[in-house]
């Protein structure tokens with residue numbers, strides 16, 4: 001209990017409280033502190049969801065018969081990514097497999113990428129809200 005405390009990882013200075021350490025970090029190790037909280041955009045890792053979304057976008061794009069300028073198209077869909085990052089991702093086998101998978105799926109006419117996720121969400125929220133509104137009308 002008496003030995004509890006917080007040690008600075010950068011200079012090994014000891015602090016009684018976490019707040020004290022936080023203040024020290026912000027004043028003495030500003031750069032390291034900020035680097036530890038925010039990750040630069042281009043270096044954030046791709047989430048599985050984002051990769052799937054990009055593969056879907058590419059599959060839709062290719063389905064339209066367009067095969068040139070895929071990188072430019074994807075860059076416009078994912079403005080937070082750099083062209084290099086997109087090109088790098090497109091070289092991954094996992095990504096290529098995803099594109100093939102989406103390409104082989106039957107065309108849904110209502111189609112853009114997030115179609116099935118969207119209809120899922122809106123369908124359930126509609127069915128939840130409608131009974132309560134019919135209750136109101138019957139009580140009136």
Ligand SMILES: [Zn+2]
Nearest residue numbers: 008010011013
């Ligand atoms: Zn320190």
